[in-house]
Amino acid sequence: MKKLHIAANVLLAAAAGLTASLSVAPMAAAAEPYHILATTQIPAVGGIDYVTADSANRRVYVACGNVVSVFDLDTYKLAGSLPNASGHGVAVDPEAHTGLVSGNPAILFNTQTLEQIKTIPSPGADGYLFDALTHHFFILSHRAPNLRVFDSRDGSVVGTVDAIGPDGANAAVEQGATDGEGHLYFDVENQHHIAVVDANTLKVTGHFDLGEKGGAPAGLAIDAKNHILFAMCRGTNGGTPTCVILSAVDGKVITTLPLAGGSDGAAFNPNTMEAFSSHGNGTLTVIKENSPTDFVVEDTVQTKSGAKTCTLDTNTNRVVVITREPAPKPPGSPPVAVAAPAPAPAPEAPAPGQQDAGRGRRRGPSGPQILDVIFIGR
Numbered sequence: 001m002k003k004l005h006i007a008a009n010v011l012l013a014a015a016a017g018l019t020a021s022l023s024v025a026p027m028a029a030a031a032e033p034y035h036i037l038a039t040t041q042i043p044a045v046g047g048i049d050y051v052t053a054d055s056a057n058r059r060v061y062v063a064c065g066n067v068v069s070v071f072d073l074d075t076y077k078l079a080g081s082l083p084n085a086s087g088h089g090v091a092v093d094p095e096a097h098t099g100l101v102s103g104n105p106a107i108l109f110n111t112q113t114l115e116q117i118k119t120i121p122s123p124g125a126d127g128y129l130f131d132a133l134t135h136h137f138f139i140l141s142h143r144a145p146n147l148r149v150f151d152s153r154d155g156s157v158v159g160t161v162d163a164i165g166p167d168g169a170n171a172a173v174e175q176g177a178t179d180g181e182g183h184l185y186f187d188v189e190n191q192h193h194i195a196v197v198d199a200n201t202l203k204v205t206g207h208f209d210l211g212e213k214g215g216a217p218a219g220l221a222i223d224a225k226n227h228i229l230f231a232m233c234r235g236t237n238g239g240t241p242t243c244v245i246l247s248a249v250d251g252k253v254i255t256t257l258p259l260a261g262g263s264d265g266a267a268f269n270p271n272t273m274e275a276f277s278s279h280g281n282g283t284l285t286v287i288k289e290n291s292p293t294d295f296v297v298e299d300t301v302q303t304k305s306g307a308k309t310c311t312l313d314t315n316t317n318r319v320v321v322i323t324r325e326p327a328p329k330p331p332g333s334p335p336v337a338v339a340a341p342a343p344a345p346a347p348e349a350p351a352p353g354q355q356d357a358g359r360g361r362r363r364g365p366s367g368p369q370i371l372d373v374i375f376i377g378r
Contacts, residue, residue, distance in 0.1 A: 037376065042373075045066070046086075051310065054094050055315045060073055060373065061089070062371065063087045063102075064371050068081060076375055082116070093130055093135060097110060099111045100128065100137040103122065105119040106119070127140035131180075131199050135152045140175070144163050147161035161203075173188055173195075175218065184196070186220070192210050193214070194246070211256075215233050215234065217231040220232065221276070227248040228292060232266045243256065243258075264308035265310040278308055282323075286298045305323065306324060321376065323372045324369045324370065
């Protein structure tokens, strides 16, 4: 390398320039928009609902039809599968290396070997939550019991919470969040509020009303350090999809922000202080927490139609969403005549007093399909 003789004043100027560039660089990185980094596709049979990342063990789980597919968070490639495991998604205990497929029956399996350990009856299974403090898996339901609780290490039944709605009403429970300190939060879609549950006693300890803008909350995320909840609401009766931001201590609403679509999933990244809401219309809203009292919509990311649920890889600050789409036809295949669709069957009536808006969400279009696992980052 050719040596350069630089005067002292030039060195000082260069050092000043370097200092300025270092101070500006974090701001520039933070302003860079999110975008799709990669999409992994595999053949799909059956419906999908949730997606779960295990950041510690570098895996992401998707239940599709009768199979749980496992993908590598670093290479984005398919890493394995758990057959004969139908459900809405997978709760994971990274320390115990166990997963629980939220279905009926629920299936406890070893996440290292992908071998089934046991099956557990779980009627009405839908969403799920893992609480690291108690090593409990929670299966959420739109019918009583609204919560079924299992030990994440051996799958033993810990208990149930029969009805977490106001005044003991039955509730359509969509998503849960934990602060890691013994407090659990669940958004109740048909009651437009957040239920608070003690993680140790499994008793309902409070109800947070989301107000007139908090219609049909379906995604829930938490900033555990600052005790702030992000309730992602679809809106009811033509209402605008809205994020209601509130205190996890007393339920006081701090502010509301518009979402780009009807949410069905949420996540919060403490590394970047951002909350995410995924929508079936193919958008992802990014909300920046500038301070515990200052929030703004920072970005709207175009994903793919149907990508309504999300998960977060906290190691890389990447968001993962999933959807399905028709498989491409082989070259030269003849056109297929499409008959007029038959009338849809009448939906199953919900339980008394229950608005089961989540019914049938695992259904999808018929015919050959592919599963899209979409990785989003900066």
